[in-house]
Amino acid sequence: MSFTVPAISGDNIVSATGTYEKIGTARVKVSVCAHQTGAAFSVGAVAYAYNSSGAAQNIGAVDLKGTGDTECVSTTFLFYTAHLKVHAFIGGSNGTITKTGPILTLY
Secondary structure, eight states: OEEEOOOOTTOOSEEEEEEEEEETTTEEEEEEEEEEOSOOSEEEEEEEEEOTTSOEEEEEEEEOSOTTOEEEEEEEEESOOSEEEEEEEEEOTTSOEEEEOOOEEOO
16 A cells, blocks of 8 residues: 655655555565655654554665655564554754654554
């Protein structure tokens, strides 16, 4: 299934999309891409996969190259099929996250 990560309100700096596919009962393949559409030190998108016990893993696509660039990442999570959430962010030059967008719950 395809998804579009919600935009960060008030900032036209990052757009993000992705896909996910449940594989059997114990795996989910997730791909996420972040596209930098305006000036910022970095932008990205993060996907969080949770299991029913609350354990979690995440992946992130982070762009540091500048406006117009896109970075993508893909992985298969094992045993993390209870929940999947994604959000976009804007990063600062000192390694901090300066702003995050709303979280989209995929399942």
